Amino acid sequence: MPKITIDGKTAEVAKGTTVLQAAQALGIVIPRYCYHPSLSISGNCRMCLVEVEKSPKLLTACSTEAADGMVVRTDSDKVKAARRDVLEYLLINHPLDCPICDQAGECGLQDYYMEHSRAKSRFPQEDKVRRQKRRALGPHLVLDNERCILCTRCVRFCSEVTKTSELEVMERGDHSYIDLKQGKALDNGYTLNLADICPVGAWTSRDFRFKQRVWFLKRTPTVCLGCATGCLMEAHHNDGVLYRLVPRPNAETNTWLCDHGRMTYKAVRAGDRLAKGVIKNGLIELEPALREAAGRIDENHPAAAVLGSPWLSVEDNAALARLAKDAIKTENFCFDFPGAQGVKDGILINEDPAPNARGARLVKDAYGGIALEELRARIVDGRVKTVVTEARAAAFVRDAVKASGARLIVFATNRADIPPAAYATLPYACYFEVPGTFVNFQGLRRRAEPSVAAPEGVRPLWALVNRLAAYSGASLHLDSAADALKEIVFK
Amino acid sequence: MAFTLTDEFKQRAEKICARYPRRDAALIPLLLELQREAGYVAEEAMDALSGYLGLPYSRVKAVVTFYTMFNRVPAGKYHLQVCRNISCHMAGAPGLLAALRARLGIEEGETTKDGLFTLSAVECLGACGDAPVLQVNEDYFGRVTAEKLDVLLEDLKHGKYPSTR
Numbered sequence: 001m002p003k004i005t006i007d008g009k010t011a012e013v014a015k016g017t018t019v020l021q022a023a024q025a026l027g028i029v030i031p032r033y034c035y036h037p038s039l040s041i042s043g044n045c046r047m048c049l050v051e052v053e054k055s056p057k058l059l060t061a062c063s064t065e066a067a068d069g070m071v072v073r074t075d076s077d078k079v080k081a082a083r084r085d086v087l088e089y090l091l092i093n094h095p096l097d098c099p100i101c102d103q104a105g106e107c108g109l110q111d112y113y114m115e116h117s118r119a120k121s122r123f124p125q126e127d128k129v130r131r132q133k134r135r136a137l138g139p140h141l142v143l144d145n146e147r148c149i150l151c152t153r154c155v156r157f158c159s160e161v162t163k164t165s166e167l168e169v170m171e172r173g174d175h176s177y178i179d180l181k182q183g184k185a186l187d188n189g190y191t192l193n194l195a196d197i198c199p200v201g202a203w204t205s206r207d208f209r210f211k212q213r214v215w216f217l218k219r220t221p222t223v224c225l226g227c228a229t230g231c232l233m234e235a236h237h238n239d240g241v242l243y244r245l246v247p248r249p250n251a252e253t254n255t256w257l258c259d260h261g262r263m264t265y266k267a268v269r270a271g272d273r274l275a276k277g278v279i280k281n282g283l284i285e286l287e288p289a290l291r292e293a294a295g296r297i298d299e300n301h302p303a304a305a306v307l308g309s310p311w312l313s314v315e316d317n318a319a320l321a322r323l324a325k326d327a328i329k330t331e332n333f334c335f336d337f338p339g340a341q342g343v344k345d346g347i348l349i350n351e352d353p354a355p356n357a358r359g360a361r362l363v364k365d366a367y368g369g370i371a372l373e374e375l376r377a378r379i380v381d382g383r384v385k386t387v388v389t390e391a392r393a394a395a396f397v398r399d400a401v402k403a404s405g406a407r408l409i410v411f412a413t414n415r416a417d418i419p420p421a422a423y424a425t426l427p428y429a430c431y432f433e434v435p436g437t438f439v440n441f442q443g444l445r446r447r448a449e450p451s452v453a454a455p456e457g458v459r460p461l462w463a464l465v466n467r468l469a470a471y472s473g474a475s476l477h478l479d480s481a482a483d484a485l486k487e488i489v490f491k
Numbered sequence: 492m493a494f495t496l497t498d499e500f501k502q503r504a505e506k507i508c509a510r511y512p513r514r515d516a517a518l519i520p521l522l523l524e525l526q527r528e529a530g531y532v533a534e535e536a537m538d539a540l541s542g543y544l545g546l547p548y549s550r551v552k553a554v555v556t557f558y559t560m561f562n563r564v565p566a567g568k569y570h571l572q573v574c575r576n577i578s579c580h581m582a583g584a585p586g587l588l589a590a591l592r593a594r595l596g597i598e599e600g601e602t603t604k605d606g607l608f609t610l611s612a613v614e615c616l617g618a619c620g621d622a623p624v625l626q627v628n629e630d631y632f633g634r635v636t637a638e639k640l641d642v643l644l645e646d647l648k649h650g651k652y653p654s655t656r
C-alpha cells in the first residue's frame with residue numbers, strides 16, 4: 001500500500017489510486033475539467049497539474065498513480081501559476097457569454113477563474129475563434145461549440161456508458177470541435193447526462209434552458225419513479241415549480257439518470273393535471289366525486305374489488321388494502337404484480353416500467369389478497385362488479401373489465417392516464433408533492449420526498465381512501481402516510 | 492449512388508489488417524488506400540469503412556479530419572503540395588507558390604477546372620535539405636526553381652510523370 005504525502009498530509013492508499021483520488025480522500029480539492037470519477041481518464045485539460053517531488057515537470061494528478069513515498073504539493077507557487085496559465089489557455093477562445101449562458105452559476109470555468117486566475121485576458125476579443133452556436137442536437141440537448149473546452153467528457157460518456165459512440169472531436173488544433181455524424185440526432189436515451197457532466201455551457205438541456213438561474217434552485221433528494229430501477233435523484237425547484245431532475249450518484253443503483261426518468265416531473269404541471277374529480281367525462285368537485293364513488297361501492301360490498309398499483313407508494317397501497325379489508329370488508333383485493341424485473345439495457349432502464357411492484361408485494365405479505373389472475377376471473381364472471389384501482393394499474397384488468405362491463409373507479413394524477421372505461425376518477429397528489437416509500441427491483445427501500453405543493457384541493461391518495469371509507473361508514477384512522485405503514489414489515 | 496467497398500479492395504484490406512494486432516489499427520492505411528483510389532475520402536467511404544472495421548463512424552471521421560493529408564473533397568489528378576515552413580520559405584517557397592497560383596489560375600485549396608491540378612500549401616515535409624520542396628501526389632521534387640517548375644508542369648500536363656528530383 002503506497003504511502004503518499006500531499007500538502008504535508010500523509011495517507012496510505014490502495015494500489016492504483018491516482019494522486020487526485022488520494023487528495024480527495026485527504027480533503028484536498030484539485031481543480032479538474034476532463035476528469036470524471038465514472039469515466040476513463042483522459043488527462044487533456046491540464047487543470048489538475050500538481051508538483052511532485054523529484055519530478056522535473058508538473059504532473060496531472062488525475063492520471064498519475066500514487067506511489068510509495070511520493071510527496072505532492074498542490075498549493076505551491078508553481079502549481080498556482082500553472083492553473084492560471086491553463087485557465088488563460090482555455091479561455092483564449094471562450095466567448096464572453098456568461099450573462100446569457102445557462103451554465104452560469106454551475107460553470108467550471110467561472111468557478112475556477114474566480115478561484116485560481118482573476119487575470120485579465122491578454123487576447124483581444126475580436127481574435128477569438130468563432131464556432132457554431134446554439135445547435136439543437138437531438139430531442140434534449142443544445143450544443144454550443146464556441147463554449148466547449150474539449151475536455152471530451154461527452155465523447156467518453158457516449159463511448160463508455162451508452163456505447164453508442166456518436167460523438168468525437170473533429171479537426172485539430174484551434175479548429176477542433178465536438179460533432180457527430182451529419183444529419184444524425186443525439187438520442188441514445190441518456191443524453192441529458194451530457195448536460196450534467198459538461199463542465200462548461202457547451203451542452204445544455206433544451207428543457208431546462210433559460211427556465212431558471214441555478215442559484216435560485218432548491219434541491220430535494222428523492223427517487224425516480226420512471227421504472228423499477230428506482231434511481232436516486234435530486235429534484236430542483238423554486239417557488240413551488242419543479243425545473244429539473246438530476247441524479248444522485250450512489251453505489252447501489254445509479255450514477256446517471258435516463259432521459260425518460262428526467263422528464264417524469266413534467267406530469268406534475270402538465271396541462272391535463274387533475275385537480276377535480278371526473279365522473280364519466282365531466283369534471284366535478286372532489287367531495288361529490290368521493291360521495292358518488294363511495295355510493296357506487298356501497299351498492300354491493302361483496303361485489304366490490306380493490307386492485308393496488310405498482311405505481312403507488314407502499315403507504316398508498318397499504319391504505320387501499322385497509323379500504324378493502326376494513327371498510328368494504330371484501331376478499332376481492334389484489335396486490336400481486338408479477339412480471340419481469342431487471343435492468344433491460346445494461347445501464348439503468350428496467351424491464352418493469354412501474355416503480356413499486358416489490359413494494360406492493362410487501363402489502364400483499366401483510367394483508368394477503370388474491371392473485372391477479374383470480375381477480376380477472378372474478379371480474380369476467382360477474383362476481384366483481386366494481387373495481388377500485390389506480391389509473392395505470394387499471395391496464396392489468398382492462399380486458400376483463402371490457403368483457404364484463406364492470407364499473408371502474410380510479411385514482412389518477414393526469415387526465416391522459418384515465419382509462420376510457422373509467423366511471424369515476426379521483427385526483428391524488430403525486431410523489432413530487434407528498435412523501436412515499438418505494439421498493440426498487442433490488443429490494444432497496446427508496447423514499448420519495450415532496451419538493452412542491454400539490455395543486456389546491458388535491459390530496460394524498462391515503463387521505464382520499466380515508467374519506468371514501470368514511471362515506472362508506474367505516475373509519476380507517478389514517479391521519480398520516482405513516483399510519484398506513486403500521487402493519488407493513490420491511491425486509 | 493451508394494458507396495460500397497469493392498471485393499478487390501476488401502482483399503487488399505484483409506492483408507493490411509493482418510499486419511496489425513488489432514483490426515481497427517488498419518484504419519489509417521486503409522483510408523490512404525481509399526484516397527489513392529479516388530483521390531479523396533468521401534463521406535460514404537468513411538461510412539463503409541467504419542462498418543468494415545467495426546469502428547464507430549465518428550471515430551473514422553475524427554481521424555480523417557485530424558490528418559490534413561486526407562482530402563475530403565475530390566482533388567485533381569496531381570495534388571501539388573508546396574512546403575511553406577521555414578527552410579523552404581527561406582529557399583523561395585513563397586515565390587514557388589505565387590508562380591503556381593499564376594500558372595494555374597487557382598488559389599490554395601482549389602482545383603483547376605480541367606481537374607488536373609490541386610494546389611495546397613502544407614507544413615514541413617521533412618526534406619529541408621532539398622528546400623524548396625514540392626510534393627506531387629506521393630513524390631517529392633526538391634530544389635525547385637522557376638525553370639524546373641515550368642518543365643514539371645508541362646510534363647504533367649502531357650501525362651508524362653517525371654522521375655523524382
